[in-house]
Amino acid sequence: MTVETASAARRTLRRAVFLPVWLLLVAVAVPFALGLTVPRALLYLPFAASVLVLGLPHGAVDHVTLLRARGTLADAGLRALLTGPARDALARVGLLYLVLGGAYLLGWWVAPAAAFVVFVALTWFHWGQGDLYALVDLVETTHLRTGSQRALAVVVRGGLPMVVPLVGAPVAYRRVATDVVGLFDAGAADALAPAFAPGTRLVVAVGFGALSLATLVLGFVHARRRGGAARVSWRLDAVETTLLWGYFLVVPPVLAVGLYFCLWHSVRHIARLVVLDRPATRALAAGDLRPGVVRFARDAAPLTVGALVVFAALFLAVPTDGSLAALVAVYLVLLAVLTLPHVVVVTLLDREQGLWTPPGVDGPGPAHGSPGR
Numbered sequence: 001m002t003v004e005t006a007s008a009a010r011r012t013l014r015r016a017v018f019l020p021v022w023l024l025l026v027a028v029a030v031p032f033a034l035g036l037t038v039p040r041a042l043l044y045l046p047f048a049a050s051v052l053v054l055g056l057p058h059g060a061v062d063h064v065t066l067l068r069a070r071g072t073l074a075d076a077g078l079r080a081l082l083t084g085p086a087r088d089a090l091a092r093v094g095l096l097y098l099v100l101g102g103a104y105l106l107g108w109w110v111a112p113a114a115a116f117v118v119f120v121a122l123t124w125f126h127w128g129q130g131d132l133y134a135l136v137d138l139v140e141t142t143h144l145r146t147g148s149q150r151a152l153a154v155v156v157r158g159g160l161p162m163v164v165p166l167v168g169a170p171v172a173y174r175r176v177a178t179d180v181v182g183l184f185d186a187g188a189a190d191a192l193a194p195a196f197a198p199g200t201r202l203v204v205a206v207g208f209g210a211l212s213l214a215t216l217v218l219g220f221v222h223a224r225r226r227g228g229a230a231r232v233s234w235r236l237d238a239v240e241t242t243l244l245w246g247y248f249l250v251v252p253p254v255l256a257v258g259l260y261f262c263l264w265h266s267v268r269h270i271a272r273l274v275v276l277d278r279p280a281t282r283a284l285a286a287g288d289l290r291p292g293v294v295r296f297a298r299d300a301a302p303l304t305v306g307a308l309v310v311f312a313a314l315f316l317a318v319p320t321d322g323s324l325a326a327l328v329a330v331y332l333v334l335l336a337v338l339t340l341p342h343v344v345v346v347t348l349l350d351r352e353q354g355l356w357t358p359p360g361v362d363g364p365g366p367a368h369g370s371p372g373r
């Protein structure tokens, strides 16, 4: 694949994953900023949709991700999964999910409050690494030139969905924590009380606000030094960081995080995988998104069904009162358990793509297909 094809494909993806999603989130945030309230059941809608659309499926292609990144997989159709390198990868990734996911699932029974804290920390890192990818590879030239800038970007970007709702809506945040932890031990969530105290929230708000700002200032210095397209990448970062701060402050957390999960994290991860799929990339370069989406849906279908079977088993294993909130709580435990091995795969992909080895302040400019641009 030529550098031109790769660049044209990313241009098409940028048009799909940035502005339309920003506009949607702003359209959701503005009414809430003006005082809108909605029935609680509605808030769960994005999480409910994520079971089949974007959310859960985005991780259901982990078995082909690394093969695609290494260019050793042409086809991941059902037949290919039963033969050759795809079958071996499926076995390896399956074992990873079984061992890590299984151990973490046990952890929920043994120490549910700690397991919840691990879940938030894991998501913080994972959603941060997802956004780091967008800021490094989907743009033409990144303003994130050094390792410390990239680490800060992960902390800030991943922290936005996990930290800002705690500042803006501690009661709703605590209710989710209590619902999830309470599945395993009714009183265990009390251990998390200090996190919701006004003093803690103030420190978190000031600290995370300062960190967000400092990260953007550092990025600005590097973007100015680099000039050109790096300034575009910085502006994108600044717009998104500001937008997400506002969005997570005003939108009820369950709705805000659910929408973000589908439309932000999952869409970007799917975009990341689509550019590793050659036929899809060729179509993207011609401005056509469809083949990429269709091929992704096909690749993700078998293991999405697999995840649904685990969901059903988990629902049977954990007694609930049958409420919608409890169903979502069980779903969050499922997401937690699946996310641990998913993070391992995505971190290996990060390494494969050189995301953690930046070019340095004066390093090479854009060259899609080469690491650490």
Ligand SMILES: CC1=C(/C=C/C(C)=C/C=C/C(C)=C/C=O)C(C)(C)CCC1
Pocket: 119, 120, 123, 126, 161, 162, 165, 172, 173, 176, 177, 253, 254, 257, 258, 261, 265, 332, 335, 336, 339
């Ligand atoms: C719903 C919700 C929360 C946590 C959600 C998490 C942690 C979701 C993780 C999803 C993952 C990891 C998906 C896979 O990529 C908070 C912030 C605790 C409180 C507010 C509502």
Ligand SMILES: [Fe+2]
Pocket: 058, 059, 126, 130, 265, 269, 342
């Ligand atoms: Fe993910």
